[in-house]
Amino acid sequence: MSEITITIDGRACKSPAGRTIFEVARTNGVYIPTLCNYKDLRPVGSCRVCTVRVAGRYMAACTQVAIDGMAVENTAPDLEDMRRSILEMLFVEGNHLCPSCEKSGNCELQALAYRYQIMVPRFPFQFPVRRVEAVAPKLLLEHNRCIQCLRCVRSIQTEDGRRIFVPQNRSRWRKIGVDPRLAAELTDEMALKAMEVCPVGSILRKGVGFAVPIGRRKFDKTPIGTDVAEGLPR
Amino acid sequence: MLRSKDIVQRHPQNPAALLDAIRDVQEAFGHVPDEAVTGIAAHLKLSEAEVRGAASFYHFFSLTPRGAYAVYLNASITSWMAGRAAVAQAFEEEAGCRFGEVTADGLIGLFPTSCIGMSDQEPAAIINGVVFTRLTPVKARHLVLAMKAGKPIERMVSEWGDGANQSDLVRAMVSNNIRKRGSVIFGPFEPGSAVRKAVARRPEDVIAEVKRANLLGRGGAGFPTGLKWEFCRKEPSDLRYVLCNADEGEPGTFKDRVILTEIPQLLFEGMAVAGYAIGAREGLLYLRSEYAYIRRHLEAVLERMRQEGLLGPQVAGKKDFSFDIRIIMGAGAYICGEESALLESAEGRRGEPRNRPPFPVQTGYRNRPTAVNNVETLCTAARIVTYGAPWFLSMGTAKSSGTKLLSVSGDCERPGVYELEFGLTVQELLDIAGAKDAFAVQVGGPSGACISRQGFGRKIAFEDLPTGGSVMIFGPWRNLFEIVANFMDFFIEESCGWCSPCRIGNSLLKEKLEKILAGRGSIQDLRDLEAWGKNVRALSRCGLGQTSPNPILSTLQNFRELYEKAVGGRDGFVPDFDLTEATLEAARLTHRLPLLEETSHE
C-alpha cells in the first residue's frame, strides 16, 4: 500500500493511504479530540468535536480520509474555540448534573470540558424534560446525559444483526431508543460492553456505581488525550 | 377486516422493504399500531426499535393514531401570509381540538406541516393524501362538517385546477399557474424525441454534449451534470442507477410539482437519457409524499412509455439498452432532499445523510454508482440532447447557460412558475411578477439569501444569486423577524439530529433571536448570533446545518438596521430574565400578585 504524508499544524505525518485524518494523527502522536469515534467502530461524524480545517474548509477528522499533501489545522485558537462551543452545546442540551452522576471522573464529555477549561457554557441551559428508562433488567438509560454519539448503536447488536439501541424521532427530539424485548435478553457481557462504550453516564449497569473513589478515577489527574500526546491546549 | 399481519406479509422479507411496509400499515390504519411494529420487525428480521426508529423519523408516519381524517395544514411563511392563522383557528374551533391533537372520538387530527409545495395557492392542507388549496376559515369549517358527516375525502374536492390537474388520474384542486413559458422546459416537446436522439449516439457523446452545454445542477448546488454522469459511468460496477430527486422541500418551491403534473414524460425521457449515458438499467423517482396525489398519473405515463417502447427492453429500438423507472415514495422529511439522505430513505431507512466521500457517483443506491439529479436538471438534459449544446448556450449568461424555473410566491400579483433565462435581475423578476413595493426577497428559500432593496439589481445566476428556484416576496408591511423565526422553526423541525451543531445550534439561535425580539437584546447578542450562526454553518455535517443559520446571517447582513433598532443601542449584558414572568405561576397558585420587574431592581 502506498504511503502518504500530510501535515498537521505544520508537522509532517506519514501514514499508509486510505486512513482518516483522525487515524493518521493518532498513529503520529497528534491528539485530535473526539466523543463519537471509538476503536473498531465505523466512524459516523456525529459529535463534530474532531473538526479540523483544511484549506479553509471544515471537516470531521474521523470521517475524512487523509489525502497526500493535505495541510491540516488542528490547534488554531479559533478552531479550538469552535470545538469548545460544541462541547458547551452538548452541556446545555441535556441535564448534565455531574455531582450526582456515576460516570463523573470517567466521563469523556466532562474530561474534554476539563481539558478545555470550560468554566461555564456560553449558551443558555435548555433544561429538557427527559425520562429515565429502566425497562431493561440489566441496564438503566439516563437520557438526560445522552450526547447521541451512536457508539452503543454501532457496537451492540444481536447475533443475527438486529440493533438493540436505535435512534428515534429526529432533530431536537431525537433520542436513542432501546428495544425492550432484545434488551431483556442481553448477556452480562453485552450489558457491561454497552456501559463501557458510552462516553457519558447515559448507559448504566443496574446495581453498581461509584465503585472507584474520587481521586483515583480515570480523568481525575490525567487529562483526556495524554495517552496520545502530552500537553494541554493553550 | 384488514389485518396488519396480512399487509406486512405482502412485502419481501428484506429490511429494504421497511418503509414500504410502514407506509402500507399507516395508510390502512392511520398509524402504525404496536402489533404492526412487532409484525414488521419479525417479518423483516429487524428489532422493534429499528421499526419504531424509521417510523418516528418521517412526518407522515405515526406510532399513535392521527385521526380518521388527518389534517396537515402547511405552516410555512407563505401560508401564514395568506391567512393561515384564521384558517387554523376555524379548524380548531369546528373540530374541537388544538393543532398537534386528535379529537377525543378519534375522528379528526390537526397537525402543522412543513411546506407542501403550494406556496402560490396558500393556505393549503393535505387531508388523507388529498390537497386542499386556498383555504378560508369558512372552507375549513365546511370541511370539518363534512368530516363529521363521514364524507369520503375525495368527494370534498369541489373544484379542479388547470391542465392535467383535471385529468381522471389526478383530479386535484391544485393550479399550475405557469406564468412564463421559456424554450427549455416549457418549449414544444415531441414525445420520444429526447430518447431517440440519445440512443442514436454513443453514451460518451451524450455526456460530452451535456458537458459542452455547461449544464449545472438545478437543485441549487450547481454541480456540472455532465461531469457527474462521467464520474458515474467511469466507476467500475455491475449495476448503476439514475435517481431523480423529486423531493423538493425547500419552502417556497413548487416548480417540480408543475413539471410532474404537466410534462412528466420529458422528465422520464431525461432519466432514460441519463441512464443511457451512465450505463444504468434502472431509474428511480423519489417522489415526495406531499405529491402522492400525482402518483397514479405518473404510473400511467410510465406504462404508456413502456407500451410505446420508450422504456423497458430495447429502449427506442436500441439493442443493448434496457431501462425502466420505478417510483419510490417519501414520507415527509426535508432532509431527504439531501442526496445521501435520499439514498438512505430510498433503501428503506431513516433519512439521515451519509458521510461523504464516498459520493453517490461512487457508492450510491444499494452501494452502486448512482447519478442523483434534480427533476429540472433531467428535463433540461433531455432538451440539450434534443437540440444540442449551442442552442442551449445561446441562452442565459456565460457562466449560467439556459433557463431556470422560478417558483414565485408571496406579495405579488402573479404568483406561480416562471421559466426565465439566467441573468435577469431580482428587480426584473419583481416587475414581471407584479411586485411593486417589495421590501425583501428570499431567493433560494430559507437556506438561500434574504435580499434587501440594495440587492434588487443582483442577477439570478450561479455566479451571483444561485437558487433552486424558490423566490418569496415580502411587502413592506411584513414583519421580517416573523419570517426569520418561521424559517428557523422550519430548520429546527427538519434537522435530522445526527450531528450536534445542527441538532442543538438551531434551537439556540432561535432562542437568541426570541430574546432580541422580546426587547431583551443587546449589541452583544447580535455579535453572538453572528458567531454562533457561523459556527453551526462551519461545523455541521451536511447541507442542512451548513445553511440553516442563513435566515439569521443573511438578514443580519442585509437588514442590520432592523436588528439594531430591536436592541435599541444597548450593549453588554442584558438578561433574558423577567421577574414578573418568572413569578407568574407561583403567584397565581398562592393568590398573590406577581412581582414587578422595575421595583425589584431597587
Add this chain to the structure above:
Amino acid sequence: MSKPVIATASLAGCFGCHMSLLDIDDRILKLVELVEFNKSPIDDIKTFTKPVDVGLIEGGCCNSENVENLRAFRKNCKVLVSVGECAIMGGLPALRNGIPVRECLEEAFLNSPTVAPEDRIIPNDEEIPIVLDKVYPCHEIVKIDHFLPGCPPSADLIWEALTALVEGRPLNLTYEMIKFD
C-alpha cells in the same frame, strides 16, 4: 491602605461551597490578614455597609428573594463570582426544572405526609418569597465575572481564585483544580 473587601452569599445552595471556603486550613489566617469581610453568613453582617471588591455567590436562584439578593450583590460588588455547580447551572435544585411549579408546590405542601393533615395549604403569606418558574443559573440574571465549578469547588481553587482576584492578577488554574463534582 485598607484591605480588599469580600462579601459572600448562599442562594439556592447547601452551604457546601461556604464549607469548602472554610476548608482552606491554616490559610484562613492568611485570609484574615489579606481581606475584610462585609455582608456574609460567615461574619453575620446582614447588609452591605461599604463597596465590595469581590462577591462570592453560592447557589442558583429559585425564588424572588434569591433574585433580589443576587441583584444587590451585583450592585455592590466590583467583581462577582459564581461559586459551585448550583450557581453555575442550577445544580440539584434544578432537578425540578422539568416539573411544573404547580406540581412541585402541591407535592410539597398538599400531597406529602404531614402532622396536621387538616391544615394543608400552599403557603401564601406576603412575607414569603415567591418561587420562580424554574431554578436559574446566576449568570442568566446578572452579569457574572468569574466561574468556579465544582460541587463544591475545592478549597485550593477557591483560594487561588480569591487571592488572584484581590491581588488583581490573572487566575492560574491547574488541571486538578477544575472539577465538576
